[in-house]
Amino acid sequence: MSRWFGPATVRVIEHQAAVQRRFWRGSVFGYVLNPVLFLAAMGFGVGGLVAEGSGKVDGVTYLAFVTPGLMAAAAMQTAAGESLWPVMAGMKWLRTYHAMITTPLGPADVFAGIVTWTGLRATAGGLVFVAVGAALGGVRSPWAPLAAGVAGLTAAAFAAPLAAFAATQETDARFPVIMRVGIVPLFLFSGTFFPVAQLPAVLRPARFASPLWYGVELARAATLGRWDPTLPVKAAVLVAVILAAGVWGRRTFTRRLVQ
Amino acid sequence: MTTPLVEAEGLVKRFGDLVAVAGIDVRVEAGEAFGFLGPNGAGKTSTMRMIACVSPPSAGRLRVLGMDPLRDGPRIRARLGVVHQEDTLDLELTVRENLLIFGRYFSLPRPVIRARADELLAFVQLTDRADDRVDALSGGMRRRLAIARALINEPELLLLDEPTTGLDPQARHLVWDRLHELKATGTTLVLTTHYMDEAEQLCDRLVIMDGGRIVAEGSPRDLIERHVGREVVDLRFTDDTERDAALTRIGTDGVRAEVLPRRLVAYTDDGDRLVAGLGTAGLHPAAMVVRRAGLEDVFLTLTGRSLEE
Incomplete structure (x- = not known):
């Protein structure tokens, strides 16, 4: 088996970047427009209602509360979009992965490359989010740029298991189910839009099973500049998810491509 | 005597209970055009995949460029060119971008890739389409681009799986023409085909496969005179x-x-x-x-x- 990360991984990232470059106008538009729209709607719209009611959420304005939540959730969305259908395309529809592995690259390099690329894209998206958030007044701490790194880590924690899974599938029939039953509930209930404390007590522990919750917690700590001793543990959980899914994905990619 | 580029003894490929390749012996020497001829399901593609080091043999001995595919896969693949039966091009990229990106997989320096890409586009007569997206190309053009792409690392051995399947007669002749040119310049070709005319046109030597076995071996003339x-x-x-x-x-x-x-x-x-x-x-x-x-x-x-x- 090849290395987890090395020059071969970078070659795959170069490919992903070349494909992305064809669509850069569209994606830059999305990178900037999405945060602006979401922060405007949630921060000012919902935030205005909150200000009239309880005033603050978790001790800060609603805009400041929701900005890191939306940032981490956007990273998850990016990962879901990059790791299901595009992987099926590489394996089956366009078969570009089959071309890659006729070169010195191997299946594990392809897997590591697309997961890393997704992490990098989400990091870039996170930086834009931090900038837009700062401009709108939702980001206060000098530590906020770290939240972009959290976005990258969160994206990788989704990209790795989703790509690993996609490699086991013959069709994309289950992908919409994953989006509806997996991604959408996590998006809504991982402390993204409201504190988990608002949930009924029986449901609250479920947050520990959501990789997004760890990402939201870490991003929020960064944008609000709040340190607490559980943060390294939360970061370690995301890393553990990436490593465990890495073991799985290296295996499923190899099994699918090298027969 | 030089080492054969491909040397297989008792090569077997099994998928569960299915035996795709049932023990074949093959030797391909440098400079020859070697063919696997047989109907669909004869085991040609499975054999090619093993030679391309993307499919581990189930049994038998296989050496490619004198090395062991299981141990030296990436090193062997660095010196091979592979043209797949189906398109594996990046459709959303341009013709030239396909070559530039593929060259990077071999970690070639960018100026080298750019120079080779220009030469190869001229070679496969796609220079005037260089900046078009691949999805605008015809099937024959795509196949020629796939051949150009497989040559970006100046391979010692070019593997072609059914190089003209699905092409119209005119497009086939253009592909054959390019392959003849490669033969003339000394590139070793290994190809599979189920077209007799293709095998007769291109191959110096071939094996006929059926049901995972080799049923005959020789030059096209030789085989015809001996058996028919x-x-x-x-x-x-x-x-x-x-x-x-x-x-x-x-x-x-x-x-x-x-x-x-x-x-x-x-x-x-x-x-x-x-x-x-x-x-x-x-x-x-x-x-x-x-x-x-x-x-x-x-x-x-x-x-x-x-x-x-």
Whole structure:
């Protein structure tokens, strides 16, 4: 088996970047427009209602509360979009992965490359989010740029298991189910839009099973500049998810491509 | 003597209970054009995948460029070119971008890739399409681009899986033309095909595969002369009684024939003489063609089946 990360991984990232470059106008538009729209709607719209009611959420304005939540959730969305259908395309529809592995690259390099690329894209998206958030007044701490790194880590924690899974599938029939039953509930209930404390007590522990919750917690700590001793543990959980899914994905990619 | 580029002994590929390749011996020397000819399901593609080091052999011994594919896969693949049966191009990228990106997989420096890309685009006659997206290209152009892409690392061995399947006749001739050019400049080619004309056109030497086994090996001329003879007389009858009468008649001359429903395919060195003999005996087939023997006839003789079923 090849290395987890090395020059071969970078070659795959170069490919992903070349494909992305064809669509850069569209994606830059999305990178900037999405945060602006979401922060405007949630921060000012919902935030205005909150200000009239309880005033603050978790001790800060609603805009400041929701900005890191939306940032981490956007990273998850990016990962879901990059790791299901595009992987099926590489394996089956366009078969570009089959071309890659006729070169010195191997299946594990392809897997590591697309997961890393997704992490990098989400990091870039996170930086834009931090900038837009700062401009709108939702980001206060000098530590906020770290939240972009959290976005990258969160994206990788989704990209790795989703790509690993996609490699086991013959069709994309289950992908919409994953989006509806997996991604959408996590998006809504991982402390993204409201504190988990608002949930009924029986449901609250479920947050520990959501990789997004760890990402939201870490991003929020960064944008609000709040340190607490559980943060390294939360970061370690995301890393553990990436490593465990890495073991799985290296295996499923190899099994699918090298027969 | 130099090391063969491909050397297989007792090579086997199994998928669960299915035996795709049932123990084959193959040697490909530098500079030759070597073919695997056979019908679909004969094990050609499985063999190619093993040689391309993207499919571990289930049993047997395989050396490619003198190395072990299991241990040295990436090092071997760095010196191979592979053209797949189906398109594996990046459709959303331009023709040139496909070459530039692929060159990077071999960690070649960008200026080197750019120079080679220009040469290769000229070689496959796609220079004027260099900045078009691949999804705008015809099937024949895509195949030529796939060949150009497989040459970006200046491979010592070019593997082509069914290089002209699905192409129209004109596009096929353009591909053949390019492959002849590569042959002439000394590139070693290994290709699979189920087209006899392709095998006869391109291959110096070939093996005929059927059911995962090699049933014959040699140059196209060699195989035809050894297994069939120079000419083929293809006879059609209105019923099988007439056919059997003709079979008995030609059998007395020691001519061998393949018996098919209302049809005889007779192998001889003198077709006209056979036809004259049938006339003398008062036998008049409904249709009759005398032609040069080809690899199709070799396949029919060896397996009792037609290649293009």
